[in-house]
Amino acid sequence: MNDTAAKIRELTDLLNRYGYEYYTLDAPSVPDAEYDRLFHELEALEAAHPALKLPDSPTLRVGGAPLSAFAQVRHEVPMLSLSNAFSPQDESGAFDHAEMTAFDERVRGGLGGKPPQYVIEPKFDGLAVSLLYRDGVLVQAATRGDGSSGEDVTQNIRTVSDIPLRLRGGDTPALIEIRGEVLMFKADFAALNLRQEENGRKPFANPRNAAAGSLRQLDPRITAQRKLHFFPYSIARQEGGFSAGTHMQELDYCGRLGFALPEGNCGCFGSMAEILAFYEQMRQKRPALPYEIDGMVVKVNSLAQQHELGFISRAPRWAVAHKFPAEEALTVVEAIDVQI
């Protein structure tokens, strides 16, 4: 490799490490001025040697020329929705968890009476996307669409700072497809709407619409100006690399690959009673979370038990969204469509 190519490789790796420390670990190891100096040095080298620009270059995060339309991407593995369980409040204000108890009984029935371990995690209220990495490099990103195919939003996804352009850690899988949610934090949503109003533009109704509108922008430079985040929640396909046996191991593996995890807002328990206690804790914590959630998701932890339980019309038998009651009587709970 000639020394210009070596220098570009070195600057790309260094800036990706600094970006990971700043955006995902929230623990920068260099001042912003140092990052900017190296970033401009890389930009200059790439402008002088376009053929040497790397597919995981951090300069891709600023967004290139606008697209005229989004290409369609067919999902090799369908992107499913979740069946819903609600816990309505009775007039005394007590919550009726009958639907979650019924879920637990169905799961135990399906497992021949074996008591499963459950994982409970936030049900992110954003836009579901699928990320495809080949030999550790992000090569494609798509929205869920109708579950079978979605829009190719690869260029826009590269501007999301906590999505790695190259997976971290050793033992890189030849292929891995990671699913999760792109969302906008509440504070960034408020700041965006302030800017919208100042510029005479219509404000977004909620952070989910703001995230969807920002990601489905044909101009990646606009997406790059919107502060988006990503949390993984599933590994859809994998060739090589670490083979997880449980959903918690999948989440931990995503953390090692360089993704942000909703630390402290996930749990793994051996009984539905503990799950319901954690759900209640999260319902109390919800207003203080930096991002919006519209409930919790409860999943069977063992992947072998998930496969044993399968899907009801392709919504998993082994997972259910446990929605929070609407905060105000006026909140319209959208009809949840189980998209296939």
Ligand SMILES: CC(C)(CNC(=O)c1ccc(Oc2ccccc2)cc1)c1ccc2c(N)nc(N)nc2n1
């Ligand atoms: C559980 C799953 C539906 C993902 N899983 C899948 O989409 C999925 C898709 C094909 C699968 O296997 C199949 C393979 C071939 C055919 C049919 C299914 C398995 C899981 C889901 C959906 C939304 C979530 C959300 N908003 N927040 C959290 N925290 N978790 C979520 N989890």
